[in-house]
Each structure stands twice: as structure tokens, then as C-alpha cells.
Amino acid sequence: MTDRILRERIKRMQNLTERIVSYERGELTDQQTFQLFQELVDSGMIMNLQGHYQRLAAQLLEAGLISD
Secondary structure, eight states: OOHHHHHHHHHHHHHHHHHHHHHHTTOSOHHHHHHHHHHHHHHTGGGGSOHHHHHHHHHHHHHTSSOO
């Protein structure tokens, strides 16, 4: 893996972490929340998070607000 790819991956993870913190603080709009959960599902990271995240992702999937 090149340094550039590693730096980009680290930057994406930091951004994702910041958005998770914003979500937990109640600072995201509905649309931002849907985007966050879509990214968590797409990356597979949803399975590494607390049950709340997995349950909400399932609800959003069922409601058609995100896709798998």
C-alpha cells in the first residue's frame, strides 16, 4: 500500500469518526444521518459498532432510507 493510499484511508476514517461523534451529539440532520449509516453499511463497519447502530441501520434499510 502506498503512502498516499494509506493517508487517504486514514483521512476517511477520521472523517467517519468525526461524523459518528456528531451523530451521537445529535448534531446531524436526517439526511446527514442517512448518509452516515449508508457509509457504515457500505464499508461493513456497521458490524463493528454497538447494537444501537445495527438496529438503526436495520430500521433505515426496512424504511428504504438506505440500501444494502
